[in-house]
Amino acid sequence: MYAISEVAKLLSVSTHTLRYYEKEDIIIPNRNENKERVYTESHLNWLKFVMKLKETQMPIAQIREYARLFKEGEQTTQARLELLENHQISIQIQIENLLTTEKMLEDKIKAYKDFINNKI
């Protein structure tokens, strides 16, 4: 059980951002008697998952959509699967692009090094 400030610290986000995600229906923590947000281990895991999706360029709107489907329950399993499969494809494309550019950079870097060392 974590307070908002603890979660912020653990996941390196601001409390502002956590409240913002809540407003965007991405994480809805529990509340204690004083109406303070209480995040469980499972909220934390969900947030970590969300951050992975964000890191890999999934827009907030799509993350919200996944969260919404999740809340709707079992009948959305197929839709969630499709969403994740689409994101997997997006990730694969990103990796391809990065690899291509990395190769290009490697050549350029090599050329620069040759130039600096040997003035060919």
Add this chain to the structure above:
Amino acid sequence: MYAISEVAKLLSVSTHTLRYYEKEDIIIPNRNENKERVYTESHLNWLKFVMKLKETQMPIAQIREYARLFKEGEQTTQARLELLENHQISIQIQIENLLTTEKMLEDKIKAYKDFINNKI
């Protein structure tokens, strides 16, 4: 030799964007007698390179910096090399992150499929 609209079409960007990049000192095309922008093959290659950098998350400010160094000439070779090497590292980190998340997604996708097919 390409007019702005041809470049826009070839590279799938708007003429607005091309003028914006020019204002940001990222590409400065030649001009003809009528002061119209004229892009050579080499401008096109530079633009393609720029788009690769953008695709791999290099901010405009850094691309501008690289372009500036380029214009300054040979004495900035070392600086340009360092900039590209830093970006290469950034690319490698991005690839690592993507691979990690892809593996995670693959597991989740598998779990969803199992659930759907066998209701385990």
Add this chain to the structure above:
DNA sequence: ATAGTTGTTAGAGTTTACTCTAAGTCAAAT
């Protein structure tokens, strides 16, 4: 002649994802 393309300056508008402020309440800790 007129439609189309390009040019200019200057600035306004858009989108995404935060990020922060105000202004006030409430409960726990020192």
Add this chain to the structure above:
DNA sequence: ATTTGACTTAGAGTAAACTCTAACAACTAT
């Protein structure tokens, strides 16, 4: 008693990278 941390609503501000508009000039093609 007061500081601290949390809460609320409502909205303003920020940064990046476009994206578009206005309003008018100038050349090219039909």
